[in-house]
Amino acid sequence: MASLALQTAEFSAPTQRKASIDREDIIAAALSLLGPHRSVSSLSLREVARAAGIAPNSFYRHFRDMDELAVALIERAGLSLREIIREARLRATTSPSIIRSSIEAFMELLEGDKKYLQILLAEGTVGSDAYKAAVEQVLTYFEQELQEDLIRLSTEANAPLHRPDLVSKAITRMVFAMGGNALYKPADERREIGAQMMVMVRFLMEGSETLYKLEGPG
Amino acid sequence: MASLALQTAEFSAPTQRKASIDREDIIAAALSLLGPHRSVSSLSLREVARAAGIAPNSFYRHFRDMDELAVALIERAGLSLREIIREARLRATTSPSIIRSSIEAFMELLEGDKKYLQILLAEGTVGSDAYKAAVEQVLTYFEQELQEDLIRLSTEANAPLHRPDLVSKAITRMVFAMGGNALYKPADERREIGAQMMVMVRFLMEGSETLYKLEGPG
DNA sequence: CACCTGTCTATACAACTGTATATATGTGTG
C-alpha cells in the first residue's frame, strides 16, 4: 500500500525528515523514461536510479524490486484514471451523454497523461504475476463501477439490459484495447478512433437492450 | 544439443552435416522460450542462439536483428491463426454458427498453440515500430476478412448491419483482448471467457442490426 | 588440384545488469 504517500512533512519534528529522495521521486523518474518504445517492464533498476539521481543501491530503500515499482505505478495510474472518469460521470447523468463524456474524458487523458495510460493499456499482459494482477484489478474496478452506472441509467430510462455485467466488461476491455492502440498515433487518428469507440459502445448497449427484449435479463 | 534433435544421426558420415541451422530452427528455438513470463521482446539474441544450439554470431546469418525475428514470428503466428479461422469458416455457413465456430476455433487454438497466440495477443503494444506494425497488419487482415463474412451473411439472412466495418473491428479487438487475458488462465476460466465472448459478439451483432433499422447502413 | 565463397565457431571487448559489502554523512537521543 502507499504507506507514506500522504504524510505531510510540515510540523513533523519527532522523526527525522530528510529532504532526500522519495518514493514519489522514483516513480516520477520511472514515468519520465516511458515512451512509445520504452515499457515499464523494459526499465532497469539502474536506469531508474540514474534518472532519479540516486545511487543504484538507494533504490532498495524505497522498493524491494522493480516489480514493486511497477505495481506502484499501476496503482497510481489506476487512481488517476479513476478520478478522471468519476468527474465525467458527475457531469453527465443521462445514459447517452454519460457514455459520450466518459469516452471523451478517456481520450483527453490519452492526449495528456499518456504515460499513466500506457502502463495500464499496453502492458497488462507482459510482466510478472503481481504486475498482471495489479492491472487486472484496476480493470475489474472499472467494470464494476461502470456496471453500476449502466444498471442505474438503464432502469431510469426504462431500457433494461441483458447481462449488464458483460456489457460493462465488453465496453471496458474494448475501450482499453482501442485506447492502447491509439496511444502514440497522430491526433487526427486518435480522434477517429474515439469516434469509432462511441459507435462500438452503442452497438453493445443497443444489442444488450434488444437481447433483453428477446431473452430477459439473462 | 537440442539443435540436432530432428535430424537422423544414424548413418552420419565423418564429415560435418550438410544440414545446418535454418531460419526455421531459430524460430522454433525462440518459440520454445516463450511462456507466461517471457515475451518475445524480452528475449535476447544470445538466449535464442543458445536455445538453437548455435554460436551467438551465427544468428546474424539468418536475421539482421532480434526485431526481424520478432516480425517473422508475428507473421508466422498470423498465418497459423488465419488457417484455423478459415477452416472454421468453411465448416459453418450460417450467421450464428459461424460466430460460434470461429470463437470455438479461437479458444481451441488458445489451448494448444499458446505460444503463437501470445505473440499476437499479448505484445502488440510493446516493442519497435516494425513489431507493432506487423501485429497491426495481422489484426487488420482479420478485420477485413471478418467484415466480408458479416456482409455476406447478414445480406443472406436479410438482417443488414450498421457500419459492418466497425462491427468487425470491435469483434476482432475484443476477442483478441479477451483472448490475451485468458491465455494462461486455468481451463475452466478459459471456457467461461469463451462463453462471455459469444455473448459480447451477439451484443455487437444485434446492436448493429438495431441501429441499421434506426439509422440505415451508416 | 587450388581457390573462392558461404556458413559456422572462438575469442574478445566494452557496456550494462542486479546486488553484496563497506563507507560516508547528516540527524536525534542519551
Place this chain on the structure above:
DNA sequence: CACACATATATACAGTTGTATAGACAGGTG
C-alpha cells in the same frame, strides 16, 4: 559531546548483453 541510526554513496563482482574480428571447415567451380 558521543553515540546510534537511518539514509545515501562508492566500490566491487560475477553475470549478461550485442557485436567486431578473425579463423576453421565444407561445397562447388575454375
